Amino acid sequence: MKGIKAVFNKLLLLLLITVLGASCVSREKIVYFQDLEQQKALMDSIQNTFKIQPNDLLNIVVSAYDLEAVRPFNLISETRPTTGYAGLASGTAQQQNYLTAEDGTIDFPVLGRIKVAGLSRTELSEMLVQRISEYVKDPIVTIRIVNFKVSVLGEVARPGTYNVEGERLTLPEALGLAGDMTIFGRRDNVLVIRDNGGSKEYKYLDFRDSDVLNSDFYYLQQNDVVYVEPNNAQIQSSSFNRNTSIYISVASLLLSVLVIIFR
Structure with missing residues (x-):
């Protein structure tokens, strides 16, 4: 009986450690523009380089x-x-x-x-x-x-295509229109795709680094596409059944009950 009780206690402890470990996310993985003070001198030189394109x-x-x-x-x-x-x-x-x-x-x-x-x-x-x-x-x-628009896709609250008044739109403003990134979006790998005179250009931007403010892609242009890649946790969770979290909760409850019974 003591052996069974010890096994259940170990399983319960392992489950708690797993849950706590999954819930701990470092500031460096989430916060935007972490070294902003270092880039302050360069921010004033940012310019909107919007150019008129066919179909504008x-x-x-x-x-x-x-x-x-x-x-x-x-x-x-x-x-x-x-x-x-x-x-x-x-x-x-x-x-x-x-x-x-x-x-x-x-x-x-x-x-x-x-x-x-x-x-x-x-x-x-x-x-x-x-x-x-x-x-x-x-x-x-x-x-x-009058037809300036951008598309924001991936791990954002409201993915879609947004029409914008005028032609000045920054990347953070576009993410704001889409409700910002979800907690499952990768802040270090935001992709911007641009059609530049018939040729496609793209850039991966790290939103944790304030140097993104000095990128040529900071100011979006007509028909730009912004894609926020899901993080590993979200990718892995997509392979599980939608009810996996429910099953885990039920299993945790049963495990707790068994520990109490065999205590």
Whole structure:
């Protein structure tokens, strides 16, 4: 009887050690940007290197003091006026967007076909101002990306594709949209996949290291894909039955009961 009791006590002790060991995770495996102070001097130099790509949808508005002078440079769709209440004529005008073609060009009013892919929003704005200045005095060009989106997949709370206003989005902000990484996501191996002019680029980033702030992939670009890899515990658990945790709990309870009986 004493031998059986000793065996059960050892099994119970082993089970407790296993549970406690599995629940202990070091700070170094979880916390983001652990050496942030060391990177403080470099953070101010981070820049958004977003470039326009094929299939980007651009909203371009040209304005000036003389609005009639810049009217030909704005892509506006107008409906024919109709007679409405009390005989008043009404119509609508809507600013249209430019879809960047596969060759990286758009068809711009008056100026014709122009190359926009590979330019930043600022560079394109400066180029248009220069060319429109040949026709209009002191034009102002405002450009906005209207279909900017990224996909966040893997071990995050809400995986999916997210549309973003504007074109400035950091990697932490994208993870925030997806509800952040789950506890099962690998902080040291976050993958960013980028389509750069028809060629695929990718980078694995360690979120525990603040040097990620200086990466070219810190600022996401149009159609970037972020993938958070599951850790080993999650991968191993996927091979078990969904009810494994229930079975372990029941076995633990039975073991405790047997220890009490044979005590």
